[in-house]
Amino acid sequence: MDLTFSTTLIFCILVPLSLFFIFTRSETTSKTSTKLPKSYPILGSFLTIVKNKDRFVQWSSEIVTSTPNLTFPLHRNLGRWIIFTANPANVQHLLKENFHNYEKGEFFKTTLRDFLGNGIFNSDGQTWKFQRQVASHEFNTKSLRKFVETVVDSELSQRLIPILRKAAKEETVIDFQDILQRFAFDNVCKIAFGYDPRYLSPSLPKEKFAVAFETAVKLSSERFSSFIPLIWKIKKTINVGSEKQLKIAISEVRNFAKELIREKKQELEHKSSLESVDLLSRFLSSGHKDEDFITDIVISFILAGRDTTSAALTWFFWLLSDHAEVESEILREVKETSETASAYDEMKDMVYTHASICESMRLYPPVPTDSKEALGDDVLPDGTVVKKGMRVAYHPYAMGRVEKVWGRDWAEFRPTRWLERAEGGGEKWSFVNRDTFTYPVFQAGPRICLGKEMAFLQMKRVITGVVRQFRVVPVAEAEPTYVADLTAKMKGGFPVRIEERK
Secondary structure (H helix, E strand, C coil): CHHHHHHHHHHHHHHHHHHHHCCCCECCCCCCCCCCCCEECCCECHHHHHHCHHHHHHHHHHHHHHCCCCEEEEEEECCEEEEEECCHHHHHHHHHHCHHHEECHHHHHHHHHHHHCCCHHHCCHHHHHHHHHHHHHHHCCHHHHHHHHHHHHHHHHHHHHHHHHHHHHHCCEEEHHHHHHHHHHHHHHHHHHCCCCCCCCCCCCCCHHHHHHHHHHHHHHHHHCCCCHHHHHHHHHHCCHHHHHHHHHHHHHHHHHHHHHHHHHHHHHCCCCCCCCCHHHHHHHCCCCCHHHHHHHHHHHHHHHHHHHHHHHHHHHHHHHCCHHHHHHHHHHHHHCCCCCCHHHHHHHCHHHHHHHHHHHHHCCCCCCEEEEECCCEECCCCCEECCCCEEEECHHHHCCCHHHHCCCCCCCCHHHHEEECCCCCCCEEECCCCCCCCCECECHHHCCCCHHHHHHHHHHHHHHHHHHEEEEECCCCCCCEEECCCEEECCCCEEEEEECC
């Protein structure tokens, strides 16, 4: 029913238009590259977009990196334009210099409002600023950092390592992407709610909250890939198909979250001091009692913490499996790190591992593109004209593939491009950071990711625990397909065999 409805609507709207305008073809106004997609009146580049819908990130990356100014306008349809850029100067203008002219915008907020409400990732202006201030205070505490260390170490030693050891002993194939997502979901729920869903239990259960959350993410993401937003809005209004499923999933997620909030409120009312350091407890104890506000911000935090770190780790372990010299160097660094060392110490000392994570995310960023909407007319530093209401998207996936930034060997996984020998010579490496506008994997400017340090702590702890004891060996020889929902994933999962190190 859902497929028939959508197909019929598309047919009724687009076929007459394409027949009428098929002979009135026009090229895009930009003349910077022969690769720019052809544009038609009203239809825009709809036909080419549909043709490349299964590899939109790669296709748009190929175009933007082929243009002299690393920027191109895409005419989607019905007069809607979006500008893609991989130009660091444009990114700095967008995310910092002219920050107040570029917001999430109504397109983005409307698409995700049912799921994220007015949470920090789906708000602008004073609503965003207030949440940012509250969250920033809570993230910058030693007690939260210590709590994160404890949660990650517990999940690692009691769940992830035993599951990998069992897979190695029984020589079974496991989906490592699924395992890492479950690991991240348990972690982020403990950090956010103080709640343990036990999603990474040995039986790999279909935990209700986790399944509903995954469904909500998937179906919300599909709204973005709808070439005519009116289609999903009509389906939502009459409550059919994917929109009906999305409504059910979101209801389960938000009702469950509110139930946990009420329980936490009661728990805190009977305590004279704050014993828990999960984010929910911290927010409630600081005087924020509005259930919708707390639900929005905690769900946003779960979304960010669950998908980004698991996506980054999935691609990291795939790259590591194909680069023995990198694996050997990381293993050497891991062996030099005491098993009892704090995550903070690892953060400082595991320089080569840190560089390897950055290099992995350069090639396979967890969030491949991110768009903003212009509140007023503007001109980007490269001369690109932006009209009020137009969307501008910076493209981290493409930015990691710019030859004049990363060199002719940009396609190679080479962690040493982030390193230099420490002063005085010797074997010690020193990390060389890139500015956030050249490498906006964690965003940049006022909206830079608050959980950046926490994400690195978690990833390094997982890498240390896994690499010290196991080798992750992919079953398939071909490169996995990079696909993007709200965050990037491997299409079909990441089937691997686990081998114990001797």
